[in-house]
Amino acid sequence: DTAVSQTPKYLVTQMGNDKSIKCEQNLGHDTMYWYKQDSKKFLKIMFSYNNKELIINETVPNRFSPKSPDKAHLNLHINSLELGDSAVYFCASRLQVNEKLFFGSGTQLSVL
Amino acid sequence: DQQVKQNSPSLSVQEGRISILNCDYTNSMFDYFLWYKKYPAEGPTFLISISSIKDKNEDGRFTVFLNKSAKHLSLHIVPSQPGDSAVYFCAATGNVGGSTLGRLYFGRGTQLTVWP
Numbered sequence: 001d002t003a004v005s006q007t008p009k010y011l012v013t014q015m016g017n018d019k020s021i022k023c024e025q026n027l028g029h030d031t032m033y034w035y036k037q038d039s040k041k042f043l044k045i046m047f048s049y050n051n052k053e054l055i056i057n058e059t060v061p062n063r064f065s066p067k068s069p070d071k072a073h074l075n076l077h078i079n080s081l082e083l084g085d086s087a088v089y090f091c092a093s094r095l096q097v098n099e100k101l102f103f104g105s106g107t108q109l110s111v112l
Numbered sequence: 113d114q115q116v117k118q119n120s121p122s123l124s125v126q127e128g129r130i131s132i133l134n135c136d137y138t139n140s141m142f143d144y145f146l147w148y149k150k151y152p153a154e155g156p157t158f159l160i161s162i163s164s165i166k167d168k169n170e171d172g173r174f175t176v177f178l179n180k181s182a183k184h185l186s187l188h189i190v191p192s193q194p195g196d197s198a199v200y201f202c203a204a205t206g207n208v209g210g211s212t213l214g215r216l217y218f219g220r221g222t223q224l225t226v227w228p
Contacts, residue, residue, distance in 0.1 A: 004155070042114070043156070043201065043218040056215060090155050100146060101216060103155030 003027050006091045006104035013081055014112055021076045021107045023091030029102070030095060031055075032074035034066060037088040037106075046089075049074050081111045115139045116204050118219035125226050131189040133222050135202030138183065142204040142217075147176060147187050150199045150221070159200070160187070192226045199223050 006023040013019055025032060033056075034046040047066040048056035054066065063079045078085060091104040117136045125131045135145075143164040148156035162169040162176045162185065169176050175188045189196055202219040 009153075041199075041220045043221075045215055048215070092155075100158035100161065101148075101156075103148075103157070105153065105155045 004091055004093055004102050004104040006089075006107055008107060009105065010108050010110075012110045012112065015081055015083060017081050018077070018079045019081060019109075020078070021089055021091075021109075023074050023076070023104055025072055025091075025093040025102070027093060027095070027102060029093035030071060031093060032068065032071070033092040033094075033101070034074065034076050035090040035092060035103075037090065039087070043090070047074075047076075078109075083111050085109060086111045114219070115142075116202055116217045116219040118200075118202055118222050120222050121220070122223040122225070125192045125224065127194055127226055127228050128191045131187075131192045131196065131224055131226065133187040133189075133200050133202075133224065135185045135187075135219055136183060137185075137204050137217075139204070139206070139217075140183070141206045143206040144204070145176070145178060145185050146203045146205075146216070147174075148201040148203060148218075150201060156201055164206075189224075192224075194226045194228060197224055197226050 004025045031050045033048045037043050046060050049068040051071050052068045065077045068074045088106045090106050092101040094101045115138050146161040147159040149159045150156040160171050160174050160176050162178050178185045199221040201221045203216045205216050
């Protein structure tokens with residue numbers, strides 16, 4: 001069974017559209033994250049939720065909105081997609097601070 | 113401003129030899145360091161970690177060394193195998209800016225290629 005699963009794996013869409021990426025973890029972890037890997041390959045944190053509560057919110061356009069219906073799920077909604085949003089988005093989770101992160105396999109978003 | 117730097121984008125090593133991947137950091141508040149390995153089209157997977165109270169941690173073929181005074185860590189893989197070919201990310205965390213949220217700061221990765 002996949003520990004952290006995110007869907008879809010590939011997402012190709014037009015500028016201006018609204019899209020969502022879903023993430024689920026079956027590890028019983030309390031904290032979930034969204035990371036973005038841009039064209040320069042940097043992995044940067046976007047958001048973090050702990051038990052459905054937002055605890056980290058980096059400087060991300062408000063077109064990006066995370067939603068956590070329960071502690072096993074953290075979805076990412078993106079409104080009015082722009083060309084610069086093209087990147088790989090990774091969901092991750094961990095049990096406690098200073099424990100290792102478990103990553104999903106990533107969603108390659110391409111905005112045309 | 114990158115607080116974790118991996119200055120070598122790529123490294124090529126012959127099978128059986130040692131691979132040494134380097135990482136530098138700037139924030140003295142970092143107290144826990146991790147290495148992740150990433151294959152194409154997959155997410156990063158945890159490889160090995162080290163706490164700042166140690167200067168070495170070993171796990172099989174993988175050893176991480178930490179030099180706090182130099183703010184430098186390195187990952188040694190010996191012997192290197194073709195299956196080790198992947199991107200290796202260095203990451204750091206700690207009480208940064210008064211926050212103990214455990215945020216991980218990543219380097220941009222080093223592509224390791226191990227050839228037969």
